[in-house]
Amino acid sequence: MKKKINLQFMFISAVGILLTFCLSTVIFYELFKSEVVDELKTYADVIKETQSYDQILQGEYDPDVDDLRITMIKKDGKVFYDSFADAKKMENHANRQEVRQALKHGNGKAIRTSDTLDKNTFYYAVRLDDGNILRVAKESRSIWSVFIKVTPAILILIFVILAISKMLSDVLTKSLLLPIEQMSENLDHLEDITTYKELMPFINTIQEQHKNILMNAKMRQEFTANVSHELKTPLTAISGYSELIQNGMTNEEETIRFAGEIHKSAKRLLTLINDTIRLSQLDTSEQKVIYEAIDLYKIAEDCVNMLKFSAENHGITISIHGTNAYLEGNKEMLEEVVYNLCDNAIRYNNEGGKVDVTVKPVKGKIYLCVEDNGIGISKEHQERIFERFYRVDKSRSKSTGGTGLGLAIVKHIIQQHGAHMELTSEKGKGTKIEIEFSKSR
Structure with missing residues (x-):
């Protein structure tokens, strides 16, 4: 250069x-x-x-x-x-x-x-x-x-000026590229670099990208560690129970109970793997997302009907309100959004609680709300619940079969659809998640 x-x-x-x-x-x-x-x-x-x-x-x-x-x-x-x-x-x-x-x-x-x-x-x-x-x-x-007579003098003058230009260009080039060289050697302290104002937008962009790279690297490192930890727990249970059964150290009643635990852990392991794969696909997929005209109310209605049996098993009442609401979106992704929100509302609820799902057009936008009167989320946890593997109550998550990835998937899909999401919650009183979609992209 x-x-x-x-x-x-x-x-x-x-x-x-x-x-x-x-x-x-x-x-x-x-x-x-x-x-x-x-x-x-x-x-x-x-x-x-x-x-x-x-x-x-x-x-x-x-x-x-x-x-x-x-x-x-x-x-x-x-x-x-x-x-x-x-x-x-x-x-x-x-x-x-x-x-x-x-x-x-x-x-x-x-x-x-x-x-x-x-x-x-x-x-x-x-x-x-x-x-x-x-x-x-x-x-x-x-x-x-x-012209010919003065040409020798002009050539000498050109040579002298070019020599001076060479020296000046070396100095100017060095001063011009010095901040860039300093940046390449010290990306962690770009604010300490003295530079000219024209380069500041470039430095700010580099600094922001560097921070994002470090943050993403940290997130991936934490994600890998969390995945390893989450996979280890059900695998350890499966290995322990199966070893007891294999060595004949259980009676018939214990064998049946341990087999149930193995099945439960395997199911949890499969769910965890599927959610991890799905989140990875959302992060790195190069396939073009297909958007089409869909009725969000119909998607929510099908989801509520599918989860009614699960809600009844938990002693929860789930219902849907609203009217047909059409928008341009990816049907499979929006099914995931509604399912994860409703499934969380059921899992983190109290027996006898309720889950209300509302879908309707509001002021030129499509409004989706999933509200429950369950355990709620304290304020110090509300900003982090959309992080991967973050759980407010880890013991309850494991007992209900949660993977800690559902809300991370929801956040990713909402961002891809250009929608706005808002969380309102109070510990012991319940949680409300509201999402606003544009009708067209």
Whole structure:
């Protein structure tokens, strides 16, 4: 990256130098041409005012200027005097640009380039009182000859400037990349890095991502430890009971009881594995979630009917209220949401308690509420109950067969559907979980 920045910096410097040189050369040459023409005009006006024609024709006029060429031309274009050439051998000048302008307007000028000599000749002509034309001329290098002459100096200048640019670009690049290098070496203390304000959004993003990575790594580590612990408990029970039965250390009544415990632990183990797999799928699944128009009330109604037998076994009354409520969502996921919320409301309730499920449209949104009058949740636990494997009462969770993953699954699905969830609970009085869905995504 440093090399690339240096090369780009030097390239820009070189282009800037060349463009500046070319532009300056053109501008200065244009000024030079203007000065030469003005100078010729001055000479012509002086000759005209002093009327030194006889001196010119006799070759006695000294303009006190090197290389000044004086030409006298008749009205018809015939040259009758030239200070640099034999006038008799010169062609008619009637069609020369400066002569035509002088005959018509009183004065004229022209610049002609000699490709052979690589020079420009500047001409200025003025019409005299007798109608003849006085023309003065002077040779000068062309712009290309000027350019070629100064090229060595320009090349040396370019080399010097590029060398300076290289040193400056090294310093600037180092100062530019220093905060980034410091970040790569010390991601845990980005706030201690001194940098420029333009880089702050980038640093804040990196810092946030780094914190998220560390948090996710910690969560995965805790999740792995929790899974291992949760799997160990039923596996230990299965192993212990089966070993007793295998060694013939139980009577018929104990064998039946231990077999029941093995079945219960196996069922709990299977539920735990299924919930773990499901949560992992929600975390990492790359499959596109299919959303369709569904009736949330119908999903809740089917769930309530399915759980009525379980509720009766726990001495709980479960009922549903509301009306049809259509939204765009994933049917299987929303079935999981309603089932987990209702199953929790039944598990963590008191005998003789009740669970009320409400689904209805409210102010352009779809409202789902699962409320119970069970054991409730104290305030210090309410913020954490959606964490994986978090349990308010671990002994009760194990006795009711809870895995501690149901509400984590609910939270994940709710987030995927862009819904808003709110928990209201009071210890000993019950829990209410309300969710608001948009009708369309």
